[in-house]
Amino acid sequence: MNIAQFFIERRVTTLVLSIVMLGAGLLAYQGLSRLEDPEFTIKEALVITSYPGASAAEVEEEVTDRLEKSIQKMGQLKFLESKSDRGLSTLTVTIKDKYDKTTLPQVWDELRRKVGDVQSELPPGTGTSLVVDDYGDVYGIFVAITGDGYSYAEIKDVVDMFRRELQLVKDVAKIDTYGERTEAIYVELNRDRMSQLGLSPNVIISELKHKNLVTDSGRVKVGSKFITLNPTGGIKSVEQFGAIVISEQISLAGFQLGDSGATQGSRQIHLRDVARIWRGYVEPQDIKIRYDGMPAIGLGISTVLGGNVVAMGTALQQRVDELNTQIPVGITAGMVSMQSEAVETAIKGFVISLLEAVTIVIVVLLFFMGMRSGILIGSVLVLTIAGSFIFLSPMQVALERISLGALIIALGMLVDNAIVVVDGVLVRMQKGEDTKQAAIEVVKQTAIPLLGATVIAILAFAAIGTSDDSTGEFCRSLYQVVLVSLLLSWVTAVTITPLLCVMFLKPPKEGAELKDPYAGGFFTSYKGLLNACIRMKTVIIVVVVALFVSALWGFQFVEQSFFPPSTRPQFMVDLWLPQGTHIDETQKMVESVEGYIKKQKGVTHTTSLIGQGGLRFLLTYQPEKLNSAYAQLLVDVDDPEKLDSLMANIEIHLQENYPDVLGYASKFQLGPGSTGLIQARLSGPDANVLRELAGQVKTILYADADSKAIRTDWRQRVKVVRPIVAEVQANLNGIEKQDIASALLEGFQGRQVGVYREGDLLLPIILRAEDVNRSNIESINNLQIWSSVARTMIPLRQVVTSFETMFEDEIIMRRDRKRTITVFADPIAGQATELFARVRPQIEAIDLPVGYELEWGGEYEDSGNAQEGLAGGIPAFTLIMVLITIMLFNSLRQSLIIWLVVPLALIGITLGLLSTNQPFGFMAILGSLSLMGMLIKNAVVLIDEINLQRGMGKELISAIVDSGVSRIRPVALAASTTALGMIPLLFDAFFVAMAVTIIAGLMFATLLTMIVVPVLYATFYQAKAV
Template identity: 60%
Template sequence: MNLAELAIRHRVTTLVVTTVLVVGGIVSFNRLARLEDPEFTIKEALVVTPYPGATASEVEEEVSDKIEQAVQQLGQLKEVESKSDRGLSTVTVRIKDKYDKHSLPQVWDELRRKVGDVQDQMPPGVRSSVVLDDYGDVWGIFLAIYGDEYSYAELKEVAKLLRRELLLVNDVAKIEFWGDMNEAVYVVPNRDRMSQLGIHPAQIIEKLRDKNLVADAGRVEVGSEYIAIAPTGTFTSVQDFEDLLIMGSDSGQQIYLRDVAAVERGYVDPPANVLQYDGHNAVGLGISTVSGGNVVVMGNAIDARMQELAKRIPLGVEFGVISLQSDAVTTAIDGFLVSLVEAVVIVVVVLLLFMGLRSALIIGAVLTITILATFIFMQPWGVALERISLGALVIALGMLVDNAIVVVDGMLVRINSGQDAERAASEVVAQQSLPLLGATAVAIMAFGAIGLSQDSTGEFCRSLFQVVLLSLGLSWLTGMTITPLLCVMFLKQSKSEQGEEPKDAYGGIVFRWYRRLLLVAIRFRWATVMLVLAIFAVSLWGFQFVDNSFFPSSTRPQFMVDVWLPQGTHIDETLRTSEQIEQRLADLEGARHVTTLAGAGGLRFLVTYAPEKTNSAYVQFLVDVDDYTVIDGLIEQIEESIPNEFPDVEVYGRTFLLGPGGG
């Protein structure tokens, strides 16, 4: 007994299972995690070590070299790269591609131990090294908070409010700021006045340190309670600093700090990085999704929570969208659904022309059942709805109907020849099941090289192999069970006039023309072989003109412009230049928004986006456009015009790629 006989004999069970597959597929589709790109592990970590006051060469010799030597003891190491700036060492550690997200935490722990062991060898003045292993986190939502009437400190308070509230939203993992300037109180001494009163700068420093010290002042018993004593006098305002009393060493009298120094409240200068949105100073807010989370659900929940918080947001504070992954995912899924419906319709129409209405509807139904069943098994395998998995389904659509077509066509020929439907189903499946299984396995293994690859491309595209494996495997199973049952239920023998023999299944006009073509090809066999070889040779010759890129450019309506000023440029000068360039970019035809990231690259809002490390001479622009098709022309225009107007800068325009690596 083969699969077809089993499915037909227990047709009620088969129909119930089919119904479960349809309903379960719809439910699973709505519950599947949704992302723009597959979850991809950035196998990089940063080891940051401050060395205040040291030159770049001293940082390299006394800090970076020692950390590099310690890191090179890691057996998992792929490569190490260091950057030594004045007062700061940054070491980038890259791990071999074969280590995935499950094994990387152990690697980072070992890295911390290696870096910790070398701390005793550091010279005095070097601060403790910090290992940043979350460098590869992806922030699916990246917003700019701005308002011309508000200072950075006030904008940061709004950002803190949003962080407290939005961290409670489902599927939100972490929230981080970018471009927020830390506040500082500057004490500018009047040296002449201090000299007259006999006050040394060290006295001011010591007083400031002692005054703002947090210490346990003990406890006191009051009745039946034991109450902690909380000392007052910590600084809470600029006036508190100004009212600080200092003892003059010569006169012995107490003097207010304001009498010998100017106290000002400002921001840490120079800032490490600065964010501007359409020319407005802004604070960036990045939101990441939990592993396996649904970025669309998270985006909708955040939008709803933001609406609830609108009354608590100060009037005049606005939000600019730098990147919103939920919208991109929704667009991609909507596009897939359109492609899916179009594919099913095309299959039904083509089969309708060549196989008849009933056959076309049966194959179309089996195709839909197979796709829905694929959704059911994607979830336990940890496959999300994202760019690669959706593309895999679209790629597989043309192959999913092969098994069903062979079974339906074989049964149709036998039924029209007068054979009983159930017997026809049994014979067709018995004859074709193993060959079709082999063909399906070959089709699956064609994608095996990608899915089983241990490099970054294999990890990024693994869902391609997983979805093809699931969908094609299920297409064979449904082709051997559900398809024969539907044929038995709905395929009928063609009516022939009484007394006539059953119609020849290969007597149609298409088969007659095909028979003639086949006979000609066999008759002139050598000419046929030479023609095929010639076509093959022409295809090989033409292949050299095909662009070489495993991952093409994205259709994202946004592109990057990297601008480099001479190394050592102060970030204030970088900002002055960036403001002029930003205006030129905003005036481009089709440009909607321009985001300025000065001093460093932004948060990793796409898995394929690699942010530049801190550099005061660097600025990046993210330009949003109405139509992605104009991006190449705009990049060419920018790379030609900007250097002519600003001869000291280097300008590079780039599009986003659909995967890791270069294009």
């Protein structure tokens, strides 16, 4: 008893199992998590270390280098990048591809140990290094809270309430704020009064540092118990700061102190006598956010791993609606990014595309195979899709762009096996065989060849399923869906399909004249063509080779790319002001640009992120690190078709009106990738030489009319003022370099001298001079500094002879401990590969000094890494496919025939991509690999039929021709359903190149397969045409 007979004779059990599988599949579908794009692990962590007062070079030498030495000992490290700013070291640690989200936590633990090991070696004044291992977290819901006419504090209260209440919503993982201001206690000293009183700032600093410390007062044993001692006396309000006694050693005759109430002979001086104390916000604000032209506070909300984004978004919106009744009228939440809505829209779109594809496939089957056969195969197809969801659920495959696209790609292949079985049964029935016996015999003959062909088709996708890099992880669900659905299609083809054939296919009426199933005009025409081609087999082979060589030549004209841009109705405008620009000036420029953008037709909202990129609201979004000269505008539009024109208009406006600003617009990317499609990395020891080399690269890029956004990551050098200390006068006054630095800090920015505890808040206490114009550098001449010898304040100019102005690097970038400057550029139009091909020879021709090197990053590197990830698995899986074909037929010649057909797909691929002007990108590469599996499957089915007919005693030429005739319908149907089923993907920006590759390659190669395979078989086995 074979497998078909087993299920045919257990009709009730088979039907019940089918119904159960259909119902369970629908339930599994409802339970699958939803995403817009598949998740991939960002294998990066940040190590952030502050070193206040140090220049970028000092940070590099004294902090960054020591941390790098320790971290580079990690065997898991892929590469290490660092950014040394004034007073701040930021290291980006990238881990090797083989580590995934399950093993990364252990890697981050080791990273913390390596960072901890070097802390004792860092210079005094360095802050404790912070390891940020959640850098890749995605805040899919990003809102901006605004309130026209409300104070920042009032808006902040609403944000705090939202944050507290929304954290309780199901599937919410984490909520973070963006652009939140830090409150501070300011103590502004009256230097003149302090000088009159002979008070040193150090006395005040000491009092402020120790007055609000939490200290251990111990415990005392009382009887059998310990009683904790906890004295009062801490500062409980801002007003109490003024009452701090800062001196009890001075007797004043005839001098009355302001608010203290002290009179002649008083020996107490309070802080309020010499300082203005007030509560405000830290200035300047590091990060700002604006929404539709109004100041805002951003709120980012992430979903738990594996959570349902759509369900979470719905529950979140419901809770927000409830909370809106509790907040003041006029405070609103603007949506910067609402992933749940985007996911719901994307899923609906893909489900519609899937239903359209299923409908197309079924209509094709109905047209070519008849009503009963078409409905039968269509039913098996629906059952296979539903059953696939059952197995995809425990594999944690979500419904997203790649997985749903994979189902559409697999549709034609899913019906292949059922078509072969049904077609075989129909042919046998038309020859007079009993339906049941026909079904049993067809499955008996084809089960193993179909299984082998199915496994080969799956293996064609296996390289992407085993690739460790981020691109492989991004596309992994493609392989998982194909694996499950194709295997299940084989199972349903040999179990349920035979039973449905017996139940629904009508045998010819008894006594009716039996017709030749291949007597129709289509079959006779093909038979005549095939005989003619076999007679002229040498000519046919020469023509096919010529076509293949022409395709190879023509492929050089096909555009190359990595991943296409997104059609998301939102784009970015990046603004780079001259390095060192104050954030307030950056904001003024942003406000001006906002005004222009808001007037553009089609723009619905603008979000301005000033001083830093936003929270990572998309997995493929790469936020820029902290820089006061940087801003990014997120522009929402009502129609994605308007993106290109709006972006072009904005770029022209920026060039014409802001010549000193580097401004450019860009779309979001689909799939992993780098910021800056063209990247040239120059490494070497000397900063001046690196800047000179980078200048040469920029000159080459500027000379190309299609390049834009040309910049370096070192930015411009900034102006630095260095006071030249008069050592003799400084020594005579007991003043050291640190005292001068403190005086300058207190005079302008302010110096943190302690913290004030208020509930769960720790507010910095900032000490600064009261009477200084902080926005005017000339005020430096009026600064005063405490002389420990004279016991009074003296003008800073008494110990500073002059001021030296110079320029220095404010940013120093390194890669793997080598100074590295990166030049970025993007194409204005067309593919980045075209621009890269033009500038690469010129840039590589630059004469690099000894010790300096050039590396290419950007799309070139990303694409290379992705292809390298694929290439690692392709040889092994190709070998397995070759072995399977050999084992199926136990013949090297027949296996060779199959593999000679595979390259012919290039003819159709080249023709298709050139005629549609589509690039050959990563998804097109995947399409080519899948095409290989489809072609091999068709060839396997055809050669198996030839061997079967030869085994029945037919002459070789008759077996070849008759096999071609008997297999032309199932092969053509399989190719047609696959190609036509992919029509919906032609309208998807992400899949269009893959769809064109498969449609054009499959249709052309299938035509050649039905000619070339018989011709090669006849050639290899020396068959002579009739």
